[in-house]
Amino acid sequence: MKADVASAARSPLDVLREAYASPEGVEGRLRVSEFLTSIPAIGATKSSRIMHELQISTSKRLGGLGRLQRRRLREFVADWVAAHGGTGDRLVVLAGPTAVGKGTVASYIRRHYPDVQLSVSATTRAPRPGEVEGESYFFVDDAEFDRMIAAGELLEWATVHNAFRYGTPRAAVERAIAAGNSVLLEIDIQGARSVRRAMPDATLVFLLPPSWEELVRRLVGRGTESPGEQQRRLETAKIELAAVDEFDHQVVNHDVADAAQKVVDLMRPRKGRR
Numbered sequence: 206m207k208a209d210v211a212s213a214a215r216s217p218l219d220v221l222r223e224a225y226a227s228p229e230g231v232e233g234r235l236r237v238s239e240f241l242t243s244i245p246a247i248g249a250t251k252s253s254r255i256m257h258e259l260q261i262s263t264s265k266r267l268g269g270l271g272r273l274q275r276r277r278l279r280e281f282v283a284d285w286v287a288a289h290g291g292t293g294d295r296l297v298v299l300a301g302p303t304a305v306g307k308g309t310v311a312s313y314i315r316r317h318y319p320d321v322q323l324s325v326s327a328t329t330r331a332p333r334p335g336e337v338e339g340e341s342y343f344f345v346d347d348a349e350f351d352r353m354i355a356a357g358e359l360l361e362w363a364t365v366h367n368a369f370r371y372g373t374p375r376a377a378v379e380r381a382i383a384a385g386n387s388v389l390l391e392i393d394i395q396g397a398r399s400v401r402r403a404m405p406d407a408t409l410v411f412l413l414p415p416s417w418e419e420l421v422r423r424l425v426g427r428g429t430e431s432p433g434e435q436q437r438r439l440e441t442a443k444i445e446l447a448a449v450d451e452f453d454h455q456v457v458n459h460d461v462a463d464a465a466q467k468v469v470d471l472m473r474p475r476k477g478r479r
């Protein structure tokens with residue numbers, strides 16, 4: 206008989222998230238084999254084969270998996286769900302350390318994939334040359350940002366790099382999802398965590414640099430921060446890189462077009478892609 210953990214109301218990915226967050230909780234104590242067979246179209250034989258492929262022993266419980274096993278299982282389940290009727294992830298968050306290329310990848314997506322809806326954030330920082338109100342950001346003053354927070358108009362917000370405040374307007378995201386469209390949020394890591402709390406079904410993508418040296422090269426090469434500020438951001442980047450396992454997918458930004466394609470792929474219907 207199928208275990209009741211991945212009932213129609215809850216996605217198997219939600220079950221995994223809860224298990225990884227609370228290894229001693231109900232989901233954490235669930236055997237991996239029971240979890241797998243609770244997913245429609247996975248029976249006992251298939252479950253054994255999958256566990257063998259993922260190098261997980263038959264006695265393991267979800268909460269007792271090691272870091273690599275957790276990642277392998279989560280990626281397997283994400284692919285499986287997508288291939289068996291997934292409709293594309295509705296809310297996709299692209300986050301990562303400073304200068305990894307989030308803005309560059311998001312701009313590439315804006316230019317090359319006009320069907321992808323990008324959320325436009327509100328910010329208290331001033332516009333840079335070439336930035337357009339309502340396209341790049343909604344540029345607001347502190348009083349207006351305070352008002353938006355108080356009115357519950359922001360899905361998440363954060364003070365980024367100890368400088369200015371940035372937030373995701375809730376209404377546009379909710380409207381898009383209600384209309385059956387997908388939305389991409391390019392935000393910082395604190396914001397990604399807040400989105401996960403507010404909307405547990407969101408898909409979090411961590412953009413990684415090809416190497417630490419390349420991240421430093423990109424930050425220094427961009428030339429928009431003083432040497433002191435670069436140093437401070439690199440210290441924060443070290444801490445942020447350690448958060449990679451909180452995310453559903455990792456994309457390495459070797460090449461902008463390739464990274465953009467990978468992000469967009471997550472937002473598209475993927476039935477039968479496996």
Ligand SMILES: Nc1ncnc2c1ncn2[C@@H]1O[C@H](COP(=O)(O)OP(=O)(O)OP(=O)(O)O)[C@@H](O)[C@H]1O
Nearest residue numbers: 302303304305306307308309423427458459460461
């Ligand atoms: N794949 C890539 N290869 C080489 N250079 C890249 C690549 N992606 C981005 N860059 C360069 O890296 C620098 C940082 O990129 P970008 O400003 O997009 O980073 P970011 O993650 O948005 O940074 P922040 O969070 O600090 O705003 C830019 O000079 C950009 O041109």
Ligand SMILES: Nc1nc2c(ncn2[C@@H]2O[C@H](COP(=O)(O)O)[C@@H](O)[C@H]2O)c(=O)[nH]1
Nearest residue numbers: 307326362363365371372373391392393396
């Ligand atoms: N938490 C949020 N972070 C955001 C949002 N919009 C942008 N950002 C992040 O801010 C920094 C700096 O951006 P910049 O345009 O001033 O260079 C960058 O890391 C963005 O990802 C948001 O709505 N929420």
